[in-house]
Amino acid sequence: MREALAWAAAGRGTVHELFVGESTEDRHAELIDAARETGVRVSPLTDKAVASLSETVTPQGIVAVCDLVEVPLADALDGRPKLVTVLAGISDPGNAGTVTRVADAAGADAVIFAGGTVDPHNGKAVRASAGSVFHLPVARVSTVDEALVACRAAGLRVVAADGYAEADVDGAADNGELDGPTAWVFGSEAHGLDAEVLAAVDASLRVPIHGAAESLNLATAAAVCLYASARRHRIG
Amino acid sequence: MREALAWAAAGRGTVHELFVGESTEDRHAELIDAARETGVRVSPLTDKAVASLSETVTPQGIVAVCDLVEVPLADALDGRPKLVTVLAGISDPGNAGTVTRVADAAGADAVIFAGGTVDPHNGKAVRASAGSVFHLPVARVSTVDEALVACRAAGLRVVAADGYAEADVDGAADNGELDGPTAWVFGSEAHGLDAEVLAAVDASLRVPIHGAAESLNLATAAAVCLYASARRHRIG
Numbered sequence: 001m002r003e004a005l006a007w008a009a010a011g012r013g014t015v016h017e018l019f020v021g022e023s024t025e026d027r028h029a030e031l032i033d034a035a036r037e038t039g040v041r042v043s044p045l046t047d048k049a050v051a052s053l054s055e056t057v058t059p060q061g062i063v064a065v066c067d068l069v070e071v072p073l074a075d076a077l078d079g080r081p082k083l084v085t086v087l088a089g090i091s092d093p094g095n096a097g098t099v100t101r102v103a104d105a106a107g108a109d110a111v112i113f114a115g116g117t118v119d120p121h122n123g124k125a126v127r128a129s130a131g132s133v134f135h136l137p138v139a140r141v142s143t144v145d146e147a148l149v150a151c152r153a154a155g156l157r158v159v160a161a162d163g164y165a166e167a168d169v170d171g172a173a174d175n176g177e178l179d180g181p182t183a184w185v186f187g188s189e190a191h192g193l194d195a196e197v198l199a200a201v202d203a204s205l206r207v208p209i210h211g212a213a214e215s216l217n218l219a220t221a222a223a224v225c226l227y228a229s230a231r232r233h234r235i236g
Numbered sequence: 237m238r239e240a241l242a243w244a245a246a247g248r249g250t251v252h253e254l255f256v257g258e259s260t261e262d263r264h265a266e267l268i269d270a271a272r273e274t275g276v277r278v279s280p281l282t283d284k285a286v287a288s289l290s291e292t293v294t295p296q297g298i299v300a301v302c303d304l305v306e307v308p309l310a311d312a313l314d315g316r317p318k319l320v321t322v323l324a325g326i327s328d329p330g331n332a333g334t335v336t337r338v339a340d341a342a343g344a345d346a347v348i349f350a351g352g353t354v355d356p357h358n359g360k361a362v363r364a365s366a367g368s369v370f371h372l373p374v375a376r377v378s379t380v381d382e383a384l385v386a387c388r389a390a391g392l393r394v395v396a397a398d399g400y401a402e403a404d405v406d407g408a409a410d411n412g413e414l415d416g417p418t419a420w421v422f423g424s425e426a427h428g429l430d431a432e433v434l435a436a437v438d439a440s441l442r443v444p445i446h447g448a449a450e451s452l453n454l455a456t457a458a459a460v461c462l463y464a465s466a467r468r469h470r471i472g
Contacts, residue, residue, distance in 0.1 A: 098456070101449055101452070101453070102452065104449040105443070105446065105452050105456075106446055107446025107447045108447065130449065130451075131450070132448070132449050135448035135449065136448070207341070210341065210342055210343025210466055210470075211339075211340040211341055211342065211343045211344065211371060212340060212368070213341040213368050213371065214367070215341070215366075216338065217366075219453070219455065220334070220338050220341075220458075220459035221459075223452065223457075223459040223460050227443075230444075230446055231406050234446075
């Protein structure tokens with residue numbers, strides 16, 4: 001909510017209206033004042049009505065009506081991006097949102113929701129992102145290929161995170177392979193990346209597994225990959 | 237399940253019995269054979285009875301009765317550990333299990349469930365660990381202090397992951413601070429680490445936030461920290 005107001009204040013979109021439950025007005029006083037100051041209409045409703053507007057099991061008693069956060073792909077990749085995250089066929093909204101949060105924390109310039117990936121406006125994805133969908137440009141395209149072509153045209157080297165890859169992310173970081181502008185492509189936790197996506201990328205890297213675990217979950221693997229890039233970008 | 241049988245086969249504990257639902261026997265044929273081969277009694281039950289033994293919403297139709305996975309703290313820290321994970325007051329079973337999985341993947345020698353941390357046998361924690369509670373020694377102690385004293389006695393430098401720390405994990409890795417044996421201490425996602433824990437550790441480090449995100453979730457932050465140590469240990 002705070003993130004949505006900051007996003008609107010930065011001129012990146014509009015918060016049209018805030019609906020507040022009668023019993024939660026006091027708790028949200030600061031947010032309500034901030035909204036009114038920026039010209040957002042605040043409408044009190046019954047708690048039940050606000051809860052019915054919200055999709056969550058434990059509603060917070062406050063709901064904002066915003067513009068869509070999505071921007072055109074060309075806009076998301078404008079301005080020489082150094083680090084981009086491509087979500088390729090990630091249908092689980094919690095995973096898509098959490099990886100968006102990690103991308104934001106690692107300083108990514110954009111996140112592209114591609115192929116069968118969940119809608120970035122999905123309530124669970126927005127919540128799992130902890131506001132990050134409002135922090136960095138989010139684009140959505142119908143095919144992964146379209147995302148990869150655009151990333152390459154924007155000067156990014158396209159790297160797939162793949163648990164079965166031969167090369168690993170530590171070795172690639174040491175070799176200087178992650179020093180340039182990079183687009184990381186992540187697939188679904190259940191199915192990984194399609195063979196045609198793996199054939200289309202410039203390189204595939206795995207997170208090394210040093211112990212007996214079979215794998216990492218998607219968000220923790222993405223954290224290792226994106227922070228490896230961030231580290232190299234800050235050294236270089 | 238497979239992990240529990242492997243754990244028993246390695247002589248680290250015993251699987252006493254396997255209960256299998258009547259309609260899922262075919263699906264689990266391989267596991268049932270593996271269990272019988274190692275002398276585990278396999279008992280068919282009705283699907284409903286197996287579901288009632290399981291705590292999950294979508295039961296798999298198979299339940300194992302095992303020894304406790306916990307080992308005494310001294311055993312967990314035996315043999316010059318290089319990387320240990322201390323869970324300090326992590327009451328959320330999903331978080332405790334996921335961090336255990338990350339610790340396993342990063343090659344940690346042990347995980348210590350300390351203070352108010354959930355029981356490592358909690359069904360949700362075991363499932364979130366994806367079998368990792370069976371892969372590496374897991375100890376449980378009632379106070380965080382006891383864990384820190386034992387870690388230091390085992391030659392480990394004790395480092396807290398703290399979002400408010402001044403120094404960050406990348407700088408520490410570059411300075412060689414993570415080259416030696418290290419025990420990482422992680423607190424709850426909601427409350428972080430107690431002031432007395434922060435006062436008792438040798439250093440506190442944060443994961444750098446390069447973008448606008450306020451923080452990372454616990455498992456992704458732990459992945460960045462533990463993999464930074466793993467990377468340094470493999471270089472050194």
